Amino acid sequence: MILLIQRRxxxxxxxxxxxxxxAVSLIMWGLKFGLDFTGGSLLEVEFTKDRPGVxxxxxxxxxxxxxxxxxxxxxxxxxxLRFRDVNEDQHQQILxxxxxxxxxxxxxxxxxxxxxxxxxELQQRSIWAIVLACFFIISYISWxxxxxxxxxxxxKYGIVAVLALLHDLLITIGVFSILGHFxxxxxxxxxxxxxxxxxGFSVHDxxxxxxxxRENLFRGAAGDFEIIVNKSVNDTLARSINTSLTTxxxxxxxxxxxxxxxxxxxxxxxxxxxxGTYSSIFVASPLLVDWHKWALKQTGRKS
Numbered sequence: 001m002i003l004l005i006q007r008r009x010x011x012x013x014x015x016x017x018x019x020x021x022x023a024v025s026l027i028m029w030g031l032k033f034g035l036d037f038t039g040g041s042l043l044e045v046e047f048t049k050d051r052p053g054v055x056x057x058x059x060x061x062x063x064x065x066x067x068x069x070x071x072x073x074x075x076x077x078x079x080x081l082r083f084r085d086v087n088e089d090q091h092q093q094i095l096x097x098x099x100x101x102x103x104x105x106x107x108x109x110x111x112x113x114x115x116x117x118x119x120x121e122l123q124q125r126s127i128w129a130i131v132l133a134c135f136f137i138i139s140y141i142s143w144x145x146x147x148x149x150x151x152x153x154x155x156k157y158g159i160v161a162v163l164a165l166l167h168d169l170l171i172t173i174g175v176f177s178i179l180g181h182f183x184x185x186x187x188x189x190x191x192x193x194x195x196x197x198x199x200g201f202s203v204h205d206x207x208x209x210x211x212x213x214r215e216n217l218f219r220g221a222a223g224d225f226e227i228i229v230n231k232s233v234n235d236t237l238a239r240s241i242n243t244s245l246t247t248x249x250x251x252x253x254x255x256x257x258x259x260x261x262x263x264x265x266x267x268x269x270x271x272x273x274x275x276g277t278y279s280s281i282f283v284a285s286p287l288l289v290d291w292h293k294w295a296l297k298q299t300g301r302k303s
Contacts, residue, residue, distance in 0.1 A: 001230070001231065001234050002234055002237070003230065004230055004233050004234065004237075004281065004282065004285075004286075005226055005229050005230040005233065005285060005286055005289055006226070006230065008282070008286035008289070008290070011282035011283065011286060012283075012286070014278075014282075015167060015278070015279070015282070015283050018171050018174075018275075019167055019170050019171060019174075021174060022170045022171050022172075022173060022174020022175065022177070023170060023174065024174075025174045025177040025178050025181070026170075026173060026174055026177045029177050029178070029180065029181040030177060030180075031173065031176060031177055031180055031187050032180030032181070032184060032185065032186045032187065033186060033187060033188075034068055034070075034186035034187055034188035034191075035068065035070060035082050035083065035084065035114070035186075035188065036122055036188040036189040037122060037123055037187070037188070038084070039085070039113070039114045040082055040083055040084045040085055040113070040114055041082070041083055041084065041085055041086055041091075041111070041112070041113055041114070042080070042081070042082055042110070042111070042112050042113070042114055043080070043081045043082075043083075043091075043094065043108070043110070043111050044074065044078065044079070044080045044081070044108075044109040044110045044111075045078065045079055045081070045095075045098055045106045045107065045108050045109060046074075046075075046077050046078045046079075046106060046107045046109055047077045047078075047079070047098075047102040047104070047106050048077070048102070048104045048105050048106060048107070049077075049102055049103055049104045050077070050102075051073065051076070051077045051078070051079060051102070052101050052102055054071045054072075054073065054079075054259065054260075054261070055259060055260060056101060057069075057071050057079065057081070057098070057101055058071055058260055060097060060098075060100070060101040061081075061083075061094065061097055061098075061101075063097070064090065064093050064094055064097055066083045066084055066086055066090060066094065067083060067084040067184075067186075068083070068084075068186045069081060069082070069083045070082040070083070070188075070261070071261075078109070081094075082114070085113060091111065095108060122189060122192075126192040126195075129192070129196060130169070130195065130196070130199070133196060133199050134162045134165065134166075134199075137158060137161060137162055137165070137199070137203050138155070138158035138159060138161070138162055139158070140158075141154070141155075141157050141158035141161055141207065141210070142154045142155040142157070142158045144207075145157045145158075145210065145214060148213075148214045148217060148218075150217075151225050151292055152225070152288060152291070152292050156288065156291055157210050157288065160284050160287045160288050160291065161203055161206045161207070161210070161284060163283075163284070163287060164202065164206055164276075164279040164280065164283050164284040164287070165198075165199055165202055165203060165206075165276075165279075167275065167279050167283055168198055168199075168202050168272055168275040168276045168279055169195055169198065169199070169272070171271065171272075171275040172194075172195065172198060172268055172271045172272040172275060173195075175271050176191065176264075176268065185264060187264075190261075190262070190264070190265040191264070191265070191268055193265070194265050194268035194269050194272065195268070195272070197269060197272075198268070198269065198272030198273060198275075198276060201247070201272075201273055201276055202272070202273070202275075202276030202277075202279065202280060205240055205243070205244070205276060205277060205280035206276075206279070206280040206284045208236055208239070208240065208280075209232060209233055209236050209240070209280055209281070209284065209285055210284075210285075210288075212232040212233075212235050212236050213228065213229055213232040213285070213288075215232075216228050216231060216232050216235075225289060225292050226289050226293075229285050229286075229288060229289050232285070233281060233285050237281065240277060240280060240281060241277070244273060244274070244276075244277040247273055248270060248273060248274065251266045251269050251270045251273070252266075252270065254266035255267050255270060
């Protein structure tokens with residue numbers, strides 16, 4: 001049996017370093033918000049000839065220097081483009097470039113500005129979505145583990161699971177803060193979707209470990225709580241790693257071969273699920289043990 005819980009200080013050091021780097025990056029540089037958060041310009045055009053592909057349009061408009069571009073096909077020959085606010089000269093440059101890319105004339109169907117109020121509402125709703133998700137996770141785990149009151153009360157399982165989730169989110173957000181500062185990678189509504197997906201995946205992995213702890217406690221496994229938790233983590237170790245690896249292989253393929261529109265969504269999931277797998281094994285369960293030991297010290301008990 002691998003002594004995982006007994007070496008928890010080492011795992012804490014790794015997690016603490018990564019989380020600290022993420023927090024420092026976030027404080028210093030923040031996130032580079034995309035159009036969904038900041039607002040920008042909306043341009044809808046219709047090509048007279050065959051419509052070029054989304055990748056061709058995005059790559060073709062890079063020389064105009066209008067930042068991140070979101071392109072969406074419309075009907076048979078139309079395309080909807082979103083980018084940062086531009087002046088009239090840049091507007092005309094974009095149209096000329098699109099004519100060049102499309103190999104002919106085009107019709108401009110609309111050109112308008114998207115106000116930042118939409119972005120502000122989206123930020124508030126994103127934060128509320130994550131807060132509510134954490135609240136319901138704690139509530140559900142507390143209810144599901146209500147029959148496991150010894151030696152750790154059920155609500156502590158929920159709190160520890162959410163702490164592990166916050167660890168995963170902080171690392172993911174920190175990575176994108178660094179990428180935004182050095183490589184101008186922006187975050188948008190897909191990034192929020194990725195964070196919520198990470199919440200679901202990570203808590204699922206953590207609950208599997210906690211459920212094995214519950215089973216071993218019900219069976220009256222020998223040893224103190226630390227030994228039981230270590231046995232439970234070992235019981236689920238291969239399952240957790242194999243499940244995550246199969247998911248990460250698919251995400252790596254999406255990141256490498258997928259289009260520009262989903263590339264960084266896949267990257268966020270790659271980082272978050274990797275952190276989630278690590279936290280479910282090396283963070284959540286050790287925290288549960290340390291919380292139990294701290295409670296024993298406060299009451300003066302030995303077991």
